[in-house]
Amino acid sequence: MTIDIDHFLNVLAEEVRNYQVPVVDLIAVQTKDPFRILVATILSARTKDEVTSKASAKLFKKAPDLKSLAKLSETELAKLIYPVGFYKNKAGYLAKLPAALKEFFNGKIPDDVESLTRLPGVGRKTANLVVAVAFNKPAICVDTHVHRIMNIWGYVKTKTPFETEMALRQKLPGKFWIGINSILVAFGQATCKPVRPCCDRCIIANQCPQIGVTPRKVPKTKDKAKSANGKSQRNAVKKLISWNVNGLRAIEKKGFTDIVYELDADTISLQEIKAMPEQLPESVKNLEGYEAYWYPAERKGYAGVCTYTRIKPLNVIYGMEIPEHDQEGRVLTWSLRIFSWSTPISPMPSTAC
Numbered sequence: 434m435t436i437d438i439d440h441f442l443n444v445l446a447e448e449v450r451n452y453q454v455p456v457v458d459l460i461a462v463q464t465k466d467p468f469r470i471l472v473a474t475i476l477s478a479r480t481k482d483e484v485t486s487k488a489s490a491k492l493f494k495k496a497p498d499l500k501s502l503a504k505l506s507e508t509e510l511a512k513l514i515y516p517v518g519f520y521k522n523k524a525g526y527l528a529k530l531p532a533a534l535k536e537f538f539n540g541k542i543p544d545d546v547e548s549l550t551r552l553p554g555v556g557r558k559t560a561n562l563v564v565a566v567a568f569n570k571p572a573i574c575v576d577t578h579v580h581r582i583m584n585i586w587g588y589v590k591t592k593t594p595f596e597t598e599m600a601l602r603q604k605l606p607g608k609f610w611i612g613i614n615s616i617l618v619a620f621g622q623a624t625c626k627p628v629r630p631c632c633d634r635c636i637i638a639n640q641c642p643q644i645g646v647t648p649r650k651v652p653k654t655k656d657k658a659k660s661a662n663g664k665s666q667r668n669a670v671k672k673l674i675s676w677n678v679n680g681l682r683a684i685e686k687k688g689f690t691d692i693v694y695e696l697d698a699d700t701i702s703l704q705e706i707k708a709m710p711e712q713l714p715e716s717v718k719n720l721e722g723y724e725a726y727w728y729p730a731e732r733k734g735y736a737g738v739c740t741y742t743r744i745k746p747l748n749v750i751y752g753m754e755i756p757e758h759d760q761e762g763r764v765l766t767w768s769l770r771i772f773s774w775s776t777p778i779s780p781m782p783s784t785a786c
């Protein structure tokens with residue numbers, strides 16, 4: 434099966450617009466400063482983006498440029514960048530960076546891969562990323578996501594990221610070189626994850642060869658009874674969850690849908706969703722296997738409640754007929770049949786905060 438790489442990458446570039454922006458890209462957009470991009474890239478190796486982001490902000494407050502970085506000791510640097518992965522090693526690299534740049538490049542950040550790899554703590558991956566992101570020059574940054582996904586697609590057959598970079602240099606159209614890392618990192622973190630990728634909600638699942646992949650399992654509704662709209666429904670609640678998510682968009686980036694599927698509840702009531710349904714990705718707005726009832730606040734990014742349910746409610750009441758509270762999206766009441774009782778509990782107070 435041969436994939437259409439243009440189609441895959443164009444579709445995914447569009448898809449990841451709704452995803453979290455990788456931290457190095459964010460710093461690039463915010464600062465356009467090669468020094469900060471280089472330092473953030475060094476910090477980001479084997480470290481989660483949230484951790485890199487916080488550590489970079491702390492470090493740049495003390496050392497916004499090379500001159501001020503040179504004044505910090507290795508111990509001070511280690512304290513500032515803790516808890517990024519291998520922070521002691523990285524503090525050592527950062528301590529040596531000003532002198533190395535002065536000695537080899539007259540205090541300037543070089544803009545080619547070979548020169549950058551002469552700097553402490555800078556391998557090909559970091560160098561390629563800096564060249565692409567900081568200088569907007571053709572370079573292919575191959576990290577584990579790019580290496581892994583390109584092999585899953587069968588676009589390359591390689592054993593190491595270096596082999597993948599070399600193979601991509603031969604066949605990947607130049608227009609994708611600079612952006613491929615940002616696209617596949619975002620996609621690899623959110624959907625095509627290293628362990629049990631979310632093929633069930635992947636936009637290119639129909640065309641993906643899925644080489645060597647074990648997709649995650651999405652629990653299906655066991656009961657065959659159908660609701661009025663034809664969706665499969667259970668007819669009694671056995672597991673009901675109430676969860677103050679403190680921002681559905683934020684929790685979505687931390688694997689909200691995976692957690693919900695793991696919980697395997699019949700009904701999930703969320704508080705503090707802080708989003709309108711139209712601001713959410715399709716996978717959250719129309720959670721597979723559930724019907725969703727939304728009652729967001731009128732004010733964007735504030736309060737709001739929602740209920741996902743596998744069982745069609747007997748009725749749903751939005752608000753409590755007190756306008757000053759209802760505009761905040763605080764109460765959503767629904768009636769459900771519980772267990773196998775023949776008489777429904779009605780009405781059943783529900784999502785409220």
Ligand code: SF4
Pocket residue numbers: 585624625626630631632635636637638639641642643646648
């Ligand atoms: S279908 Fe699965 S393996 Fe293929 S790209 Fe999508 S998430 Fe990855």
